[in-house]
Amino acid sequence: MHRDPIVQTPSAYSYPLLIKQLLTTARARLPRTEIVYRDRHRFTYAQFTGRVAKLANVLADCGAKPGQTIAVMDWDSHRYLESYFAIPSLGCVIQTVNIRLSPEQILYTLNHAQARIVIVHADMLEMIEAVADKLETAKTFILIDEHGAQPKSRFSFVGEYEALMDKASDQYEFPEFDENAQATTFYTTGTTGLPKGVYYSHRQIVLHAMGLLATFGTAPAQGRVTEADVYMPITPMFHAHAWGWPYAATLLGMKQVYPGRYTPTEVMRWIETEGVTFSHCVPTLLHMILADPDSAKIDFTGRKFLIGGGALPGGLAKAALERGIDIFTGYGMSETGPIATVNHLTAEELKLPIDEQIPLRQRAGRPALMCDVRTVDASMNTLPQDGEALGEVVFRSPWLTQGYHGREEASVELWDGGWLHSNDLGKFMPDATLRICDRVKDVIKTGGEWVSSLDLESLVSRHPAVSEVAAIALKDDKWGERPMILAVLKPGFEGKVSDQDIRAHLMAFVEQKQISKYAVPDRVVFVDAIEKTSVGKLDKKLLRQKYDA
Amino acid sequence: MHRDPIVQTPSAYSYPLLIKQLLTTARARLPRTEIVYRDRHRFTYAQFTGRVAKLANVLADCGAKPGQTIAVMDWDSHRYLESYFAIPSLGCVIQTVNIRLSPEQILYTLNHAQARIVIVHADMLEMIEAVADKLETAKTFILIDEHGAQPKSRFSFVGEYEALMDKASDQYEFPEFDENAQATTFYTTGTTGLPKGVYYSHRQIVLHAMGLLATFGTAPAQGRVTEADVYMPITPMFHAHAWGWPYAATLLGMKQVYPGRYTPTEVMRWIETEGVTFSHCVPTLLHMILADPDSAKIDFTGRKFLIGGGALPGGLAKAALERGIDIFTGYGMSETGPIATVNHLTAEELKLPIDEQIPLRQRAGRPALMCDVRTVDASMNTLPQDGEALGEVVFRSPWLTQGYHGREEASVELWDGGWLHSNDLGKFMPDATLRICDRVKDVIKTGGEWVSSLDLESLVSRHPAVSEVAAIALKDDKWGERPMILAVLKPGFEGKVSDQDIRAHLMAFVEQKQISKYAVPDRVVFVDAIEKTSVGKLDKKLLRQKYDA
Missing domain, CATH: 3.40.50.12780 (ANL, N-terminal domain)
Structure with a gap:
C-alpha cells in the first residue's frame, strides 16, 4: 500500500540516521568525559571528536573517495573507535579485518571487499606482507607504530597513524547522504567454505x-x-x-x-x-x-x-x-x-x-526492543511460548x-521466507525467555531423541575438576548418534578424575530429570586443550572429524 | 553527496519504522502485563493488541481509507491508546483533538485536518454538536458512552465504541507502507492567530x-x-x-x-x-x-x-x-x-x-540522545556553553x-536557517545543562537589562504564603518596561501579606545576587485566580492586555 511521505518545509532538516549523528549528543552533553587507551592516551569527548575529524582529513589526503572500502587491522583501541566514526562519515566503508584468520583468508576478504586503504598495526604487518603480491585493490597503507619500532616493510607507508594525526586539522565538515548507504563490512568465519561478508548501513x-x-x-x-x-x-x-x-x-x-x-x-x-x-x-x-x-x-x-x-x-x-x-x-x-x-x-x-x-x-x-524473534517449525509456522516446542530461531529487526x-x-x-535464519534450535519459555538448545548441526540425535550438546557441556562444566569441555555427536550404528565428551581438567586434577566420575556426575542430573539418560555419553576423553575457531568458539566440526573414526 | 543504498536480498525484510512495530516486543516480552483504565477495565498486552486489531476492523468497516484523518475526542483512556495504534497502522492519520478549545476552534481544526471519522466521548458531544452544520468532511461518528447514558444526539452514530469492539475480530493484518507517511496531527494553541497543525510520521x-x-x-x-x-x-x-x-x-x-x-x-x-x-x-x-x-x-x-x-x-x-x-x-x-x-x-x-x-x-x-540543541545569536552562530551567553534555543532531532x-x-x-526555532531564550551552563530564561516575547526588558519573568515567578513562589504567581512586563516611559507581579495567596493568608512583604522577599535574593535590583517589581497585585490558556499555561498575553493600561 502506497502512502505519501509527510510534507517537508524546504528549509526543514530531516535528520538522516548517519553515524556522524552519534557524536552530536556526547560532545554536547559530556564534553569532559574521557576515552582511555591503556596507560598511553586519554582524550575527552571534545578532543575525541576533533580526532575523528583529523582522521577524516588524513584519509581524504590519502585519496579516500565516497563508496571506497578502508580496512583496519588493529587491537581494540581509540584508533579503532576513531575509524568506526571517521571512515563511514566520509561516505566510505570500514572493513574490520579479522586478524585471527590465516593470511590467505585475510587476503581473500581484503580483495573481496575491494579495500583501497589499509590501516595496519605493526604487530599485524607480517601477515599482510605475506600475501602482499596478491592484493588486488589495496595500494595505500597507514602504519600504526605505537612502540616506535619503525619496522622494515615492503610497503611504502603514507605515514604513521599518530604522526599523521598530529599534522591534520581537527575540523571536517562531514557530508550528508542516504542513511541506507553502507557503513561497515566484516567477514563471518563459518567452519565451512569461504568467509562471507556481512554489511551494515x-x-x-x-x-x-x-x-x-x-x-x-x-x-x-x-x-x-x-x-x-x-x-x-x-x-x-x-x-x-x-x-x-x-x-x-x-x-x-x-x-x-x-x-x-x-x-x-x-x-x-x-x-x-x-x-x-x-x-x-x-x-x-x-x-x-x-x-x-x-x-x-x-x-x-x-x-x-x-x-x-x-x-x-x-x-x-x-x-x-x-x-x-x-x-x-x-x-x-x-x-x-x-x-x-x-x-x-x-x-x-x-x-x-x-x-x-x-x-x-x-x-x-x-x-531486545524492536526485535521480532521467533521459533518456527519447518513450514515457518510460529511456535508457541510454552517451554516445549523446539524450533529454529528466526529474526526480524x-x-x-x-x-x-x-x-x-x-x-x-x-533470508528464506522473509526471516533471517539462525540455524539455532531454541524454545521460548512461558515467561517469554528464549533458551537456545543447540546449533542445528551440533545437536546430538540419539535413539530418536535430541540431546543438546550445550546442555551437556554446561552440566559437565559444573564438575569441580573440569576446566573446559566439549560435547559432540559420534556416528553410531545402533542409535544413529551418541554423545562424546572431551574435557580439560584443572591443574592438579590430571589423572585423579576418571571417565566414570564424569558419568556419575551426569547421572545425578538424570535423577533430577534435567537430562535424559540417553544424554549420558559412553565416551569421556581427557585432553590438554580443545580446538577452537578463530573467534574462540569450540570447533565442533573439526572435533567430529577427529574423533568420528 | 550521493551514496547508493545497501544491496538488499529480495526476500530480506528491511523493517520500516512503523507504529505497528512498537507492539511487537511488548506482546512477545511481557504478554501478561496490564493496561488499566480506572476501576473499569484491565487488559493484558496480549488482549490489548487484540483490541487494536478490533478497532482497526471497526474503522475499516466504517469506510476508513489510507490517508484519511480520523479524529479522537476523549479523556486519557485505553481507547485513546488503542486509537494511537490502530488509526496510523491502518495507514490513516489520527487527529488528537484539543477539547479545551472553543467549539469554533475545534470546528476549524476538524475541517482543516479534513477529519472523516470522529470518535467522540459523550461528555464532549455538546461542543461538536454546536458546530455540526459547519463540519465539512466529518460524516461518520462513533460514540463513546461509557456510562450508558444513551445521549440524544443529532448525529446518527455507527455505534458505541465498546459495543462495536465486542463484535469485531481481534485479527487484522496491518499493511506495510512508507515509514515517512503521516501518522498523527494535532493543533498548537498559540495565543495569536488560528491554531496551527503540526504533524508526525x-x-x-x-x-x-x-x-x-x-x-x-x-x-x-x-x-x-x-x-x-x-x-x-x-x-x-x-x-x-x-x-x-x-x-x-x-x-x-x-x-x-x-x-x-x-x-x-x-x-x-x-x-x-x-x-x-x-x-x-x-x-x-x-x-x-x-x-x-x-x-x-x-x-x-x-x-x-x-x-x-x-x-x-x-x-x-x-x-x-x-x-x-x-x-x-x-x-x-x-x-x-x-x-x-x-x-x-x-x-x-x-x-x-x-x-x-x-x-x-x-x-x-x-x-536528549540524538538531539542537537543549541543556543544561537541573531545571525545563527552557536553560542558557547559558558553560563553567560543568552540566545534563542534551536533544534535538530x-x-x-x-x-x-x-x-x-x-x-x-x-525552520528559518535549517533549525527549528523555539522562540525561547536560554543559556547553556558549563556542565552542559540548558536553562530557559524566558519566552522571547515574555522577557522583561527594563533599563537595558533583561529580567526573566520565569525567574521572578519562581522566586516569588517560594514565599510561604504564595500559591500561584505570574510576572509580566508593563510598558514604562522611563525604563522601557517594568515587571509586575500577580499573586494568588494560599487559603488563610488573604489580607495578611502585603506587596511590601513580597518585595522584601525578593530583596533577599537581590542580596544573594540571584537577581538584580531592577528585577524587583514596583507593583504587586493579589488576585483570586490567574488567567490561563487552554493547555493550562499562564496567559501572559491576556494579562499584559489587562494590566497594561
Missing part, C-alpha cells in the same frame, strides 16, 4: 545503538547500563562492531576504556584503575581471566559482564557469581547487528541463591544484514 | 519512543525509567501524544494506567492502588494535586514526576521534594516531538540538601515536525 548502526541503550537502560533490575557506567570491550572490535557497544557508548557519552593488545593481568588492571563496570566477551575469555592467579586480587563485585558468542557454561556462571560478577547473557549473530535477545534477570530472580540463578543466567533472554556481499545463494538461504 | 514517532527509552533508561542516577515502572499520564493525550510516553511505555511493555476524566482524589487513588511510579504533567496540575487536602494521606515517596509544558516554580519543586516526590523537568514543544532536553540529576547533585536541589531541578537539563499543515509562511519561519 548507517541507519542500521544508529538504530542498533539506540536499541542497545533503550533495551539495556530500561532493564527491570539486573544488568542495567547507564551513563554512569565505565565501558571496556574485551571482545575484538573487528567482530560485529564489538557487539555495537562502542557506538552505543559514544552516543551515550560513557567513559570508555580500550585495552589494546592485552594480557589477562592488564585487563584486570584497567578494570581496577579505570573503574570499569561494564564489559562483554565470549565465555572463554572470562574463563581465562578468572583462571589467572592475579584475578584473586581484584574486587569484581557488581561489575557487569555481558556474555555472548557462545553458550555460558554453568561452571563459569557459578565461578563468576561467586566472585561477585554480575554475569548475564545476550544472543545474536554476526548477521543480526548483533543484538537480538538479552537476558536481564528480574528483581525476584535476583533474590534466589546462586545455584538457582545459574540456569536463569544461562538463558538467551527476551527479545531494524538492524539485520540484508545479505552476504556478492553471495547470492547464501543470501537467499539466510 | 510513523518513523518520527518510533524514533521518539526509542529516544525516550534510551535517554530516560540510561540516566546516571535520578529519574531513570525502567520496565519495572508503572506509568500513568496526567497530561492530556490530545497534546503532543502525551509527550510520546504512551508509545514508549507500550514499546517497553510497562504497566500503564489511564485515569479517564479524573478528580485529584482519583488520580491519587490510582497512584496508590495501581502503584504508579512514573507520571508527567504541567506544573499547575501537580500544584492542584498537592494542594488537595486528600494528598496528605498519600505516600509519594520515590514516585517520579516529570514536569514540562511550563517552567517548574521553585515553590512547587520544594513542596514536591518535601513530600518525597522525585520531581524533574523536561523541555520541548508541540513542534519537537516533544522531547528535546531532560534534566536528570547526577548522584552528586542528589546528595545536596533540598533547598540546594531546587535550582538544579528547575534546569531544562541536557539534550530525528522527530521534529517538518512544518505546519498548509501554513507555508509560519513553516518557513519555524
Whole structure:
C-alpha cells in the first residue's frame, strides 16, 4: 500500500540516521568525559571528536573517495573507535579485518571487499606482507607504530597513524547522504567454505545503538547500563562492531576504556584503575581471566559482564557469581547487528541463591526492543511460548544484514521466507525467555531423541575438576548418534578424575530429570586443550572429524 | 553527496519504522502485563493488541481509507491508546483533538485536518454538536458512552465504541507502507492567530519512543525509567501524544494506567492502588494535586514526576521534594516531538540538601540522545556553553515536525536557517545543562537589562504564603518596561501579606545576587485566580492586555 511521505518545509532538516549523528549528543552533553587507551592516551569527548575529524582529513589526503572500502587491522583501541566514526562519515566503508584468520583468508576478504586503504598495526604487518603480491585493490597503507619500532616493510607507508594525526586539522565538515548507504563490512568465519561478508548501513548502526541503550537502560533490575557506567570491550572490535557497544557508548557519552593488545593481568588492571563496570566477551575469555592467579586480587563485585558468542557454561556462571560478577547473557549473530535477545534477570530472580540463578543466567533472554524473534517449525509456522516446542530461531529487526556481499545463494538461504535464519534450535519459555538448545548441526540425535550438546557441556562444566569441555555427536550404528565428551581438567586434577566420575556426575542430573539418560555419553576423553575457531568458539566440526573414526 | 543504498536480498525484510512495530516486543516480552483504565477495565498486552486489531476492523468497516484523518475526542483512556495504534497502522492519520478549545476552534481544526471519522466521548458531544452544520468532511461518528447514558444526539452514530469492539475480530493484518507517511496531527494553541497543525510520521514517532527509552533508561542516577515502572499520564493525550510516553511505555511493555476524566482524589487513588511510579504533567496540575487536602494521606515517596509544558516554580519543586516526590523537568514543544532536553540529576547533585536541589531541578537539563540543541545569536552562530551567553534555543532531532499543515509562511519561519526555532531564550551552563530564561516575547526588558519573568515567578513562589504567581512586563516611559507581579495567596493568608512583604522577599535574593535590583517589581497585585490558556499555561498575553493600561 502506497502512502505519501509527510510534507517537508524546504528549509526543514530531516535528520538522516548517519553515524556522524552519534557524536552530536556526547560532545554536547559530556564534553569532559574521557576515552582511555591503556596507560598511553586519554582524550575527552571534545578532543575525541576533533580526532575523528583529523582522521577524516588524513584519509581524504590519502585519496579516500565516497563508496571506497578502508580496512583496519588493529587491537581494540581509540584508533579503532576513531575509524568506526571517521571512515563511514566520509561516505566510505570500514572493513574490520579479522586478524585471527590465516593470511590467505585475510587476503581473500581484503580483495573481496575491494579495500583501497589499509590501516595496519605493526604487530599485524607480517601477515599482510605475506600475501602482499596478491592484493588486488589495496595500494595505500597507514602504519600504526605505537612502540616506535619503525619496522622494515615492503610497503611504502603514507605515514604513521599518530604522526599523521598530529599534522591534520581537527575540523571536517562531514557530508550528508542516504542513511541506507553502507557503513561497515566484516567477514563471518563459518567452519565451512569461504568467509562471507556481512554489511551494515548507517541507519542500521544508529538504530542498533539506540536499541542497545533503550533495551539495556530500561532493564527491570539486573544488568542495567547507564551513563554512569565505565565501558571496556574485551571482545575484538573487528567482530560485529564489538557487539555495537562502542557506538552505543559514544552516543551515550560513557567513559570508555580500550585495552589494546592485552594480557589477562592488564585487563584486570584497567578494570581496577579505570573503574570499569561494564564489559562483554565470549565465555572463554572470562574463563581465562578468572583462571589467572592475579584475578584473586581484584574486587569484581557488581561489575557487569555481558556474555555472548557462545553458550555460558554453568561452571563459569557459578565461578563468576561467586566472585561477585554480575554475569548475564545476550544472543545474536554476526548477521543480526548483533543484538537480538538479552537476558536481564528480574528483581525476584535476583533474590534466589546462586545455584538457582545459574540456569536463569544461562538463558538467551527476551527479545531486545524492536526485535521480532521467533521459533518456527519447518513450514515457518510460529511456535508457541510454552517451554516445549523446539524450533529454529528466526529474526526480524531494524538492524539485520540484508545479505552476504556478492553471495547470492547464501543470501537467499539466510533470508528464506522473509526471516533471517539462525540455524539455532531454541524454545521460548512461558515467561517469554528464549533458551537456545543447540546449533542445528551440533545437536546430538540419539535413539530418536535430541540431546543438546550445550546442555551437556554446561552440566559437565559444573564438575569441580573440569576446566573446559566439549560435547559432540559420534556416528553410531545402533542409535544413529551418541554423545562424546572431551574435557580439560584443572591443574592438579590430571589423572585423579576418571571417565566414570564424569558419568556419575551426569547421572545425578538424570535423577533430577534435567537430562535424559540417553544424554549420558559412553565416551569421556581427557585432553590438554580443545580446538577452537578463530573467534574462540569450540570447533565442533573439526572435533567430529577427529574423533568420528 | 550521493551514496547508493545497501544491496538488499529480495526476500530480506528491511523493517520500516512503523507504529505497528512498537507492539511487537511488548506482546512477545511481557504478554501478561496490564493496561488499566480506572476501576473499569484491565487488559493484558496480549488482549490489548487484540483490541487494536478490533478497532482497526471497526474503522475499516466504517469506510476508513489510507490517508484519511480520523479524529479522537476523549479523556486519557485505553481507547485513546488503542486509537494511537490502530488509526496510523491502518495507514490513516489520527487527529488528537484539543477539547479545551472553543467549539469554533475545534470546528476549524476538524475541517482543516479534513477529519472523516470522529470518535467522540459523550461528555464532549455538546461542543461538536454546536458546530455540526459547519463540519465539512466529518460524516461518520462513533460514540463513546461509557456510562450508558444513551445521549440524544443529532448525529446518527455507527455505534458505541465498546459495543462495536465486542463484535469485531481481534485479527487484522496491518499493511506495510512508507515509514515517512503521516501518522498523527494535532493543533498548537498559540495565543495569536488560528491554531496551527503540526504533524508526525510513523518513523518520527518510533524514533521518539526509542529516544525516550534510551535517554530516560540510561540516566546516571535520578529519574531513570525502567520496565519495572508503572506509568500513568496526567497530561492530556490530545497534546503532543502525551509527550510520546504512551508509545514508549507500550514499546517497553510497562504497566500503564489511564485515569479517564479524573478528580485529584482519583488520580491519587490510582497512584496508590495501581502503584504508579512514573507520571508527567504541567506544573499547575501537580500544584492542584498537592494542594488537595486528600494528598496528605498519600505516600509519594520515590514516585517520579516529570514536569514540562511550563517552567517548574521553585515553590512547587520544594513542596514536591518535601513530600518525597522525585520531581524533574523536561523541555520541548508541540513542534519537537516533544522531547528535546531532560534534566536528570547526577548522584552528586542528589546528595545536596533540598533547598540546594531546587535550582538544579528547575534546569531544562541536557539534550536528549540524538538531539542537537543549541543556543544561537541573531545571525545563527552557536553560542558557547559558558553560563553567560543568552540566545534563542534551536533544534535538530530525528522527530521534529517538518512544518505546519498548509501554513507555508509560519513553516518557513519555524525552520528559518535549517533549525527549528523555539522562540525561547536560554543559556547553556558549563556542565552542559540548558536553562530557559524566558519566552522571547515574555522577557522583561527594563533599563537595558533583561529580567526573566520565569525567574521572578519562581522566586516569588517560594514565599510561604504564595500559591500561584505570574510576572509580566508593563510598558514604562522611563525604563522601557517594568515587571509586575500577580499573586494568588494560599487559603488563610488573604489580607495578611502585603506587596511590601513580597518585595522584601525578593530583596533577599537581590542580596544573594540571584537577581538584580531592577528585577524587583514596583507593583504587586493579589488576585483570586490567574488567567490561563487552554493547555493550562499562564496567559501572559491576556494579562499584559489587562494590566497594561
